Amino acid sequence: MKLKNSFFYTIRESIKDEESISGKLLVRSGMIKKVGSGIYMYMPLGFKVLKNIEEIVRREMNNAGAAELIMPNLMPEEIYVESGRREIFGNSMFGLKDRYNRSYVLGPTHEELFVWAAKEKVKSYKDFPFNLYQIGLKYRDEPRPRFGLIRIREFVMKDAYSFDADYEGLEISYQKMFDAYKKIFDQMGIEYKIVTADTGAMGGILSEEFQAIAEIGEDVLVLCPKCDYASNIEVSKCVDVKIKNSEEELEKELVETPNAGTIEEVANMLNEEASKFVKTLIYKVDDDFYACLVPGNRDVNETKVLKLLKGTSIELASPEDVEKITNARVGFAGPIGLNIPIIIDNSIVYMKNFIVGANISDYHYKNVNLKDFEYSFKGDIKNVVEGDPCPKCGESLIFKKGIEIGNIFKLGTKYSEDLGLYYTDPKNDLKPVVMGCYGIGLERIMAAIVEQNNDEHGIIWPLNVAPYKVAIILINPDDAENSRYANKLYDQLNEMGIDTILDDRDVRPGVKFNDIDLIGIPIRITVGKKFKDNLVEIKLRDEQTGIDIESDRVINKIKEIINQ
Ligand SMILES: [Zn+2]
Structure with missing residues (x-):
């Protein structure tokens, strides 16, 4: 592509409506x-x-x-109704009608x-x-x-x-x-x-899953630094350390915790550690509500809850539903006196004298034990955290984010x-x-x-996926000799099947360098002042400096770089 008469543009301003x-x-x-x-x-x-x-x-x-x-991407809806997946995909599937009012969907898989x-x-x-x-x-x-x-x-x-x-x-x-x-x-x-x-x-x-490592990744990858254990956090098993808790079980006690709806607030008010709490979260699984109990310093793993209940969809209950179910403001839910099924995490079995919401606004119970309420399910329903033991070898697990x-x-x-x-x-x-x-x-x-290959100047494409492998920057398009050489080189490279750009625009050299860096072309050839001494510069996008090389050796050098 010769840039002068082609559809080529770049944007200098930063892009406000993109967050990545x-x-x-x-x-x-x-x-x-x-x-x-x-x-x-x-x-x-x-x-x-x-x-x-x-x-x-x-x-x-x-x-x-x-x-x-x-x-086809357009399909009669009944295909997905028959397989049962119309319901499973629900709102995440695009549906439409034809002129005869027949239902169609756009294929998600x-x-x-x-x-x-x-x-x-x-x-x-x-x-x-x-x-x-x-x-x-x-x-x-x-x-x-x-x-x-x-x-x-x-x-x-x-x-x-x-x-x-x-x-x-x-x-x-x-x-x-x-x-x-x-x-x-x-x-x-x-x-x-x-x-x-x-x-x-x-x-x-x-x-x-094949997960590209990236800070903005939405998946949490649980990895073991010692063995080959690697899991998406959704399915990463918690290994609970079975400690014998010899604490004596006390009688439960109702305590006033005005306006303290979060664990931090209640912990401060009662002067207790977050690990002394049991969180109660109410979920809607398909059409039914369930209370999930996990230690105060842990998160519920929705995938595990869904698996345990063999459900198809899960979401947190709305604040209105929570208030209806608990008869209290959001933040005071607890297992005692609750009339929906309760699921406890395995680790709760080892806890004694813990603190829970009282299902009364502004109140919690302390010194609660398993004998104080009944539960319907017990299982691994919490997320692993960094430092937890590896389920395979016991080493401390580490996290990375992935796409x-x-x-x-x-x-x-x-x-x-x-x-x-x-x-x-x-x-x-x-x-x-x-x-x-x-x-x-x-x-x-x-x-x-x-995400993995960029710097302050722009993208750094690997050779195999780059839109063009080589960019020739012609500093002065008005110089006949420079121009003749650059155009010939451009033709030769393209004929060899090496996708090449020629920047022959009448713009300042700085603009050309910035644009070629921004679009991430792996190999840059500059034809400029030194051409009178028969030299051109070759610079790789991921290196700081270039090298000068005799103009008749350029083709071989490019072949060498590409074959590496
Ligand atoms: Zn391991």
């Missing part, structure tokens, strides 16, 4: 443009990055033996259609294995789109589905995808962790049974097909790479 570094830089560098909340245009430069990412993904999927196809597609092929046990995938748009009605391309409502996803006769087959198919994903993310130079994750609304046996860029699921037979995908085994018995599904979010990769 990647969001700001991608908009400023003219790669993307916001259309609405969680909806973006991909400008020519951003489109090239997305296509480069797509090609790496496609190549590795094909190498792993998967076959590409394309599915495509398990249902891939099962339909598989029916064309699946008859007997001899028809396995196979893996189908597409790279296409997905739609989710995110309640809070944010962080540029990280949480958006229309996005490009690679979704693949494996089909096997049995679980041994699934193991092989799953491992192939696991290996392919590692190759994909390694080629893009992403720093990532693979963690165990929740199987959630997708159902299934095992789920692992989920890929996930792989062992689905098992859930979808094939629900949607009737069966085959006949050697004994002529009907058996459900064993499935796996495998997703990669392409924009998220783009955002994660920028």
